Amino acid sequence: xxAITTAIIAVVGLALGWIAVEMACKPCLEKGREAIDxxxxxxxxxxxxxANNNIRAPLNPDADSSESTPSKPV
Numbered sequence: 001x002x003a004i005t006t007a008i009i010a011v012v013g014l015a016l017g018w019i020a021v022e023m024a025c026k027p028c029l030e031k032g033r034e035a036i037d038x039x040x041x042x043x044x045x046x047x048x049x050x051a052n053n054n055i056r057a058p059l060n061p062d063a064d065s066s067e068s069t070p071s072k073p074v
Contacts, residue, residue, distance in 0.1 A: 022029065038044050
């Protein structure tokens with residue numbers, strides 16, 4: 001009877017530990033799982049990403065460039 005009790009306590013402890021890790025690391029685990037799902041998706045093409053993920057895209061594309069240039073003193 002002691003071995004069964006010990007096994008049950010061990011399984012419950014592992015389950016509670018797993019739940020604690022899932023709750024503590026939820027944002028990191030979600031990003032990782034999304035990346036894995038994206039890489040395993042046969043229809044995913046990294047060349048089709050929208051401009052929001054483009055590193056070289058201008059930070060403020062709607063700004064008028066004439067406003068940012070300093071005016072010459074008279």
